[in-house]
Amino acid sequence: MIPNPQRKTTAAVGAALTAMFVLSACGGDDGDGGDLDADIENPLSVGLVMVGSEQDAGYNQAVADAAAELDEIEGVDVVTADQIPENNSVTDTMQSMADQGVEVIFATSYGYFDYALDFAEENPEVTVLHQGGFHSGDFPENFGTYWGAAYEPVSLGGMAAGGVTESDRIGFVYAFPVAQSIANINGFHLGAQQVNPDVSTHVINTSDWCDPVRQQDAVRSLLNEDVDVFSQHQDCQSTVIQAVEEAGEHIVGYHYDAVDLAGEAWLTGSTWNWAPLMSEIVETVSVDEFTGSEFNDNWLGTFAEGNNPLELGTFGDAVDEDLQNQILEEEERLSQEGESVFSGPILCQDGSELVAEGEVATYEEVNEFDCLIEGVVGNLAQD
Amino acid sequence: MIEIIFASGIAVGTALLFPSLGELINQRAGVTNLGTEGGMLGGALAGVIAGLATGSAWWGLAAGALAGVAVAAIFAWAVVLRGGNQLASGLIVWFLMLGLTSVIGRDYVGQGVTSLSTMPIPVLAEIPFLGRVLFTHDPLVYGGFLAIPLLWWFLTRTRAGLKVRATGERPLVVDAAGHSAVRTQFTALLAGGALTGLGGAYLSVGQVGNWSTDMTNGYGFVAVAVVIFSAWRVGWTAGGAYLFGAMIATASVLQARGFAVNQHLLDALPYLVTLVVLVIISARRVQQPEALSAALSTR
Numbered sequence: 257m258i259p260n261p262q263r264k265t266t267a268a269v270g271a272a273l274t275a276m277f278v279l280s281a282c283g284g285d286d287g288d289g290g291d292l293d294a295d296i297e298n299p300l301s302v303g304l305v306m307v308g309s310e311q312d313a314g315y316n317q318a319v320a321d322a323a324a325e326l327d328e329i330e331g332v333d334v335v336t337a338d339q340i341p342e343n344n345s346v347t348d349t350m351q352s353m354a355d356q357g358v359e360v361i362f363a364t365s366y367g368y369f370d371y372a373l374d375f376a377e378e379n380p381e382v383t384v385l386h387q388g389g390f391h392s393g394d395f396p397e398n399f400g401t402y403w404g405a406a407y408e409p410v411s412l413g414g415m416a417a418g419g420v421t422e423s424d425r426i427g428f429v430y431a432f433p434v435a436q437s438i439a440n441i442n443g444f445h446l447g448a449q450q451v452n453p454d455v456s457t458h459v460i461n462t463s464d465w466c467d468p469v470r471q472q473d474a475v476r477s478l479l480n481e482d483v484d485v486f487s488q489h490q491d492c493q494s495t496v497i498q499a500v501e502e503a504g505e506h507i508v509g510y511h512y513d514a515v516d517l518a519g520e521a522w523l524t525g526s527t528w529n530w531a532p533l534m535s536e537i538v539e540t541v542s543v544d545e546f547t548g549s550e551f552n553d554n555w556l557g558t559f560a561e562g563n564n565p566l567e568l569g570t571f572g573d574a575v576d577e578d579l580q581n582q583i584l585e586e587e588e589r590l591s592q593e594g595e596s597v598f599s600g601p602i603l604c605q606d607g608s609e610l611v612a613e614g615e616v617a618t619y620e621e622v623n624e625f626d627c628l629i630e631g632v633v634g635n636l637a638q639d
Numbered sequence: 640m641i642e643i644i645f646a647s648g649i650a651v652g653t654a655l656l657f658p659s660l661g662e663l664i665n666q667r668a669g670v671t672n673l674g675t676e677g678g679m680l681g682g683a684l685a686g687v688i689a690g691l692a693t694g695s696a697w698w699g700l701a702a703g704a705l706a707g708v709a710v711a712a713i714f715a716w717a718v719v720l721r722g723g724n725q726l727a728s729g730l731i732v733w734f735l736m737l738g739l740t741s742v743i744g745r746d747y748v749g750q751g752v753t754s755l756s757t758m759p760i761p762v763l764a765e766i767p768f769l770g771r772v773l774f775t776h777d778p779l780v781y782g783g784f785l786a787i788p789l790l791w792w793f794l795t796r797t798r799a800g801l802k803v804r805a806t807g808e809r810p811l812v813v814d815a816a817g818h819s820a821v822r823t824q825f826t827a828l829l830a831g832g833a834l835t836g837l838g839g840a841y842l843s844v845g846q847v848g849n850w851s852t853d854m855t856n857g858y859g860f861v862a863v864a865v866v867i868f869s870a871w872r873v874g875w876t877a878g879g880a881y882l883f884g885a886m887i888a889t890a891s892v893l894q895a896r897g898f899a900v901n902q903h904l905l906d907a908l909p910y911l912v913t914l915v916v917l918v919i920i921s922a923r924r925v926q927q928p929e930a931l932s933a934a935l936s937t938r
Contacts, residue, residue: 309748309852317749339741339852433902460894463906468847468854469654473647473888477895480643494749494849502754517751634894637902 294535296331296542300360302534303353305346306338307365308466312492315511315528319364319387322530332538342367350375354382360541362387362534373399383541387530390435390554390623397547402533402555404566405619406436407443408590409526410487411597412568412583413508414447416523417455417485419579420506424454427483429474429496431465433636435623437489442629443597444487444508449631451582458483459634468495475499485523497521506574513569522572524583529567533557556619559591598622603630640896644888645772652884653776653783654842658862659880660790661707661834663873666866667794668827669807669930673729674714675835676859677736681706682839684740687850690752690843699752699844700779700837707836708829710736715828719821725934733859741852754848755779779845783877786834791873803827807928835859861910868914870921871928883913 310320316338327334335358337349346368350361359382363372366388376384376399389403417426426448430437445457458478462470472495475486486500487508497514500507501521509518509525537551546552557563568587571580589595600611604627611617617625628636658675665672672678685706690699714732717723755777763774773784794800802823805813810820842858843850861883869875886909893900 309745311746311748311750312851313749339745458895458897460891461902462891463902464856466851467856468849468851469651469842469856469858470887470891472847473651474891474895476647477643477888477891480892481895492749492851494751494851495847498751498754498848517749633897635897635899637905638899 292325292329292531292535294329294332294539296329296539298542299331299333300538300542301333301335301356301358302326302538303335303337303350303356303358303361305340305349305353305361305363305365305368306336307340307342307367308338308491310336310338312466313494313497313512313514313517314490314492316364316491318512318528319362319530322528322534325531326534326538329535329538331542332535342371344371346371347375350382350384354379359383360538361385364388369401383546385537385551389556390619392554395552397552400537400546400551400553400555402537402551402557402565404528404557404564405559405622406526406566407439407597407622408559408564409566409568410440410510411443411447411590412587413487413510413524413526414444414449415451415583415586416571416575416579417444417487417506417508418448418450418452419582420523420574421448421452421455421485423482423484424452425456425458425481425483426485426487427458427460427475427478427481429471429478429486429488429490430459430461431490432461432463435625438625438628438636439622440489440510441632442602442625445629445632446597446602447586450586451579455631457632459628459632461637462490463637466490466492468492471495472499475503479503479505506572509569515570515572518572520573522570523575524571525569526566527569528565530565533563533565558619559587560593560595562591604628605630605632640892642768642771644885644892646775647888647892648881648885649772649780650776650846650884651887652881653780654838654846655858655862655865655883656783656877656880657786657838657841658835658859659838659865659876660786660873661831661838662862662866663790663831663871663876664794664803664827664834665831666871666931667807667928668803668824669810669928669934670718670824670828671725671729671863671931671934672711672714672732672828672831673726673860673863674710674732674736675729675862676855676857677733678707678710678832678835679839679842679855679859679862680736680740680853681710682836683843683854684744684747684839684850685836686840686844687744687747687750687752691747691750694753696753696755696844696848700840703840703844704833704837707832707834707839709832710836711828711832714832715825719824719828737853744850744852747850748852749849752844752848755845777845779841787873787877794873804928807930810930835862838862861913865913865917868917868921870926872921875917875920879913879917882916883909886912 304323306316308316323336362385364387372386383398386401448455460474485506488496497518507521513527515522557565596616598617600615601613602611682703686699686703689702717728760774764770806820806823813820865879890905
C-alpha cells in the first residue's frame with residue numbers, strides 16, 4: 257500500500273554518507289625518530305593516499321606501517337587517507353591534503369598514476385610521488401614514480417615453495433595479466449624449479465584485486481588439482497591464507513608479512529618496507545633538492561643496489577635450515593651486479609625464446625614479458 | 640571436474656540462495672527491494688564483527704540476520720510507511736550501506752574469523768558423485784536445502800503465505816478482507832531482510848572468514864535478477880542461485896585445468912548462463928505479482 261507517493265525523504269542521507277571519507281592524522285608524538293635516521297631541517301607535512309584499507313594485512317597495511325614510521329621522524333607530520341577508489345576521489349583527497357598544507361603526497365596505488373600526474377602539473381608547490389613505477393615520458397619537476405623489483409624476493413619465495421611441496425604442484429592466484437604479475441609468476445616458478453626440477457606451477461586469475469569469494473574459489477579449485485603450496489598476487493591476502501591454512505597446506509605471502517595470520521601454514525613471503533625510501537624522499541624535498549634528483553624519475557629498488565623495498569619475510573617452521581641457507585645464498589647471488597632472476601635460456605610455454613642463452617633480462621624487458629614460461633600450467637587471461 | 644564445479648557451486652550459491660529467497664518473499668508481497676545488496680553488506684560486516692567478538696561463526700550469522708532486518712526496516716519505513724519510490728529507495732539503501740560499511744569496516748578488514756567447518760553427512764557423503772556435491776558441506780548449506788521446500792510450503796500451503804501472495808496481487812482486496820496490506824508488506828520485508836543479512840554473513844563468516852570492503856560484489860543485484868527471471872517460483876529461484884555459484888566455480892576450475900578461455904567471457908559467464916537459462920525456462924509461464932508492476936509504474 258502506497259498511501260502517499262509524494263515523499264522523497266531518504267535521498268540526502270545516503271548521498272551524504274557515501275560522500276564522506278576519512279582523513280586521519282597519524283597519532284603518536286613526534287620526537288624519538290623511530291628507526292629512521294632522517295634529518296629534517298624544515299618541518300613539513302606528508303600525505304599518503306591508499307586504495308584499500310590500512311588493515312588489509314597486505315599492500316595497504318604495508319603503506320600504513322611506513323606512514324606510522326614516517327610520523328616518528330622529528331619535523332614530519334603525516335596525514336593518511338585509505339579506501340580511496342581509483343577515480344576522481346583521488347584528486348579530491350590530494351586537494352584536501354594540499355589545502356591542509358601537505359607538501360609531499362604519496363599516491364600509493366598503481367591506478368592513481370594519471371590522477372597523480374595531473375595533480376602535480378596543476379599544483380607545482382606540492383611534490384607528488386606515485387607508487388607503482390615504470391611509466392615512460394617526461395615528468396614535471398615535482399613528480400616521480402617508484403617501485404621495487406618485486407620478482408626478486410618472489411623468486412626466493414618460490415624456492416621455499418619448491419622445497420616444501422610434496423605433490424610437486426604449487427599454485428599461484430593472480431588478479432590480472434599485468435606485467436608485474438606475469439613477472440612474479442615466472443620468477444616464482446624459476447625459484448621453485450631451482451630446488452625442485454619436477455615442480456609445476458598452476459595459475460588461476462580472479463579478475464579482481466580483492467574479491468574474497470573468487471579467491472577462495474581459486475584455492476578450492478587448485479586444491480582439487482593436488483596443489484599443496486600456494487602464493488598469490490592480490491591486494492588482500494587474508495582469504496587465500498585462511499583457505500590454505502584450513503586445508504592444512506602451505507602459503508608464501510606477498511606484500512605483507514602475515515606470519516601471525518597464517519600460523520603453521522606460513523613458509524615465507526615478500527614484504528614491502530617503504531619507510532627508508534619514503535623518508536629519503538621526504539628528506540630530499542625538505543632541503544629543496546627533489547627536482548632533478550633520482551626520485552624525480554622512474555625510481556627502482558633492486559637487490560643489486562641494496563635498496564629493494566620488497567624484502568624477504570620471516571621463515572616459517574616448515575622451511576628447514578638447509579633450505580633457508582639455500583634461499584639466503586641465492587639472495588646473496590642476486591645482490592651481485594649483473595645477476596638476474598631471469599638469466600637465459602628461458603622459454604615460453606609454447607617453446608619460443610623469452611630470454612636467450614647467456615643474456616639476462618633488464619627491468620625494462622621484464623616489464624614487457626607477455627608469456628608464461630615452461631613449467632607453468634594454465635594460461636594468461638585472454639582479451 | 641563436473642563434481643568440483645557442482646560442489647563449489649552449491650557452496651558459493653548458498654550465499655546467493657538466502658538473499659534470493661528473501662527477495663522472493665519481498666516480491667511476492669509486491670515490493671522490489673533493490674537494497675538487497677546493502678542488506679548483504681550490512682550482514683557481512685555485522686557477521687564479522689560479532690564473529691570476532693564471540694569467536695563463533697554462529698553468533699556472526701545471527702548478527703548478520705539481525706543486521707539484515709535493520710537494513711530492511713529502513714527500506715520498509717521509506718517504501719511501505721512513507722510511500723517512497725521502491726527503486727529509488729532501494730538504491731539509496733544500497734548506497735547508504737556501502738558508505739556505512741566501508742567506514743565502519745575499516746578496522747575489521749582482513750582480520751580472520753574461523754569460518755564454519757564442513758560436516759560431511761555420514762553414509763550419504765559416501766554416495767558416488769552426489770555425495771560430494773550435496774553432502775560434504777557446512778551446516779548452513781544443509782539449512783539452505785531445507786529452506787527451499789519450507790518457503791514453498793509457506794507461500795503455497797499456509798494462510799499467512801496466502802496473505803503475502805494476495806498482498807502482492809491486490810493489496811486493496813487484502814485490506815477489504817479485514818487484513819492489513821501495509822503490515823503484511825512490512826513483515827515480509829523484514830523476513831526477506833533477515834534472509835538477505837544471513838546470506839551476507841554466510842559470505843563473510845560462513846565461507847571466507849574475513850571482511851573486505853564491498854565484498855558482496857553485486858551479488859545482491861544478482862539475487863534480485865534471479866527472482867525476476869525465475870518467474871517468482873521458489874524452485875527456480877533456488878536453481879538460479881546454485882547455477883550462478885556453479886558458473887563462478889566453472890571459471891576457476893577451467894583455469895585450474897589449464898583451459899584457455901577468453902577472460903571477458905569467463906567474467907560474464909555466471910551472469911550470462913544464469914540469465915539465459917532462467918529466461919528460457921520461465922518464458923512461457925510468467926506470473927508477475929500484479930502489485931509489483933503497479934508499484935513501479937507512475938501513478
